[in-house]
Amino acid sequence: MRDPVLKHRARGMRMVPTDAERHLWQYLRNGQLGGWRFRRQHPIPPYILDFVCLEVCLAVEVDGGQHADSGYDEARTAFLKSRGWRVLRFWNNDVLRNPEGVAASVLEALGGVRRADTCPHPDPPPLGGGGN
Template sequence: MARKLIRHARSLRVDQTDAEARIWSRLRNRSLGNARFRRQIAIDPYIVDFICTEHMLIVELDGGQHADQIEYDESRTKFLESRGYRVLRFWNNDALANTDGVIEAILAELVKRPSPRPSP
């Protein structure tokens, strides 16, 4: 199961949505608050869009299909929160139309819980 999940995560990195590409361009290479984000990472049994383990923060971008799976998303969020993560969710159209606002919200969460590790 784990290998299949990892293979699927890799394929999602290649086939990212426009919204994921836009947000990733602003998160990669420690561009936001010097936080190291990774994308499409498996946290069995799920794959999260973006994760910063230093700050225990997960960012999810949701397309229209998520309007029909509210209970699934809530249980997924509870699972991730039970592992100590904070989960931020944004709609894809917000990520595309209000990229700066989404990035500001992510930065605000990074500031709320600074990394326990010193910056390099």
């Protein structure tokens, strides 16, 4: 079932990105990074991910100091990995000081990946063509 609250929250987060998210988005948007298409603040229930490349199930997370030693982040990463996602994490200060290097790391992670629609839909529609 689609979560309208999560979707609304993601839209709100896109409107007020952190400085680091704004910097990295300049490298990821519009297929600028090797032609790969990224989305920002994308819901994968029950989470909202900073950046995702749906073609290859890659999540890119930009973390501030509040994420240091975070059990929440470990659980979130384990959840995503159990569903076939790869997760890259970068600290805010790394993105702000070296956005080109971070973008190069993301591109390197994509380097050995074949383009295919291999990612399971994060919120599949109900079976049976169900309407109400």
